[in-house]
Amino acid sequence: MPLFSRLFLCLVLTTCLPAAAQFASSGDERIHAELAAIRTLSRTSTADALRRLDALRARVGKDTPYPLRREVLRIDVWLHEDAGQLARSYEAERQALQLAIENNDPAFAARARLGAVRQLLDQNRSSEALAALAEIRAAVPKDAPVAVRYALEHVQGDAYNGKGQFDKALAAYLKSLKLLQDEPDESEGRATAMARIARVYNNIDNPAKAIDTTQQALLEKDVPMRTVGRLQFTQGIAMLKLNRGKEGIAAFNNALETAKRGKLTGLEAEVRGNIADYFLRQHDYARAEQEALLAMKASERVTDVNMILMARANLGFALMGQKRFAEGLPYIDGVIADLDKAGATADLYAMLDEKGRM
DSSP states (O other), X not given: OOOOOOOOOOOOOOTTOOOOOOOSSHHHHHHHHHHHHHHHHHTTOHHHHHHHHHHHHTXXXXXXXXXXXXXXXXXXXXXXXXXXXXXXXXXXXXXXXXXXXXXXXXXXXXXXXXXXXXXXXXXXXXXXXXXXXXXXXXXXXXXXXXXXXHHHHHHHHHHHHHTTOHHXXXXXXXXXXXXXXXXXXXXXXXHHHHHHHHHHHHHTTOHHHHHHHHXXXXXXXXXXXXXXXXXXXXXXXXXXXXXXXXXXXXXXXXXXXXXXXXXXXXXXXXXXXXXXXXXXXXXXHHHHHHHHHHHHXXXXXXXXXXXXXXXXXXXXXXXXXXXXXXXXXXXXXXXXXXXXXXXXXXXXXHHHHHHHHO
């Protein structure tokens, strides 16, 4: 059963953001302190951090200093992505772009434009994403902050990974890692870059190297739950590639527990989908159906189309594997129609092939 090539879309990290050290009022200082508390809370609970950020919005107005308003939107972007609410994440990115333009900040305007590139990647439009990214690169100031250059390389790697150009993807991710290599306070950014690198090693069928890379990333200090969960998930995929099924499922379950503890809805949906896919590959169709139903329930709480399609496809194949064709075929045919409409040719052909063999 084919895995959909769901991209680990670039999280727009808070790493490398310039600190707003001086503010005009004690109210601004309190907003700055609250943002720091929200970032800390996000390491353990995305949902709680979002609630606290929503409460803070009432205190942030047009007279709030630009660096604080910009940081509110930056946090908004990646918290909603962690929650699997991609539409909200992209909307926050558009607001960040408008704010950066109004404040004559070309570096962070370029960073905000990456939201549109990430949206193209989510729609499996990698070629268009690369073209848009080239335009953004041309407008980035030479003295752009590390945060901007880091984000550019991440999205570049994601785009090449989506096109199956894994050597170029690896080069981009390694470049992003090098940008942070000597930064003492960027352990999260380094761990995130290594998670991307490990993913590429899985894609080029070097799972042993993928496991080594994830283990190295987990040695970084204070790695937040969202990154730990991704690393555990990547370890699980590598273990399965090495035919170490029990260890692979154990790693998936670790990632699932991390996702539930951190209320990382998007990650939970993705892990559950891959657990269902594993049991399909084992021809344990009854267990696959159970897991696919859980994946469906999780995917319906997010706005990630790829995850929803994967859950529906897995459920359809699980039902067909039990010879319940009348129940399973509508799911499969619906996914095929959606893939055809989206122009996702590779996934479409894989689905048609698998349907024929079933």
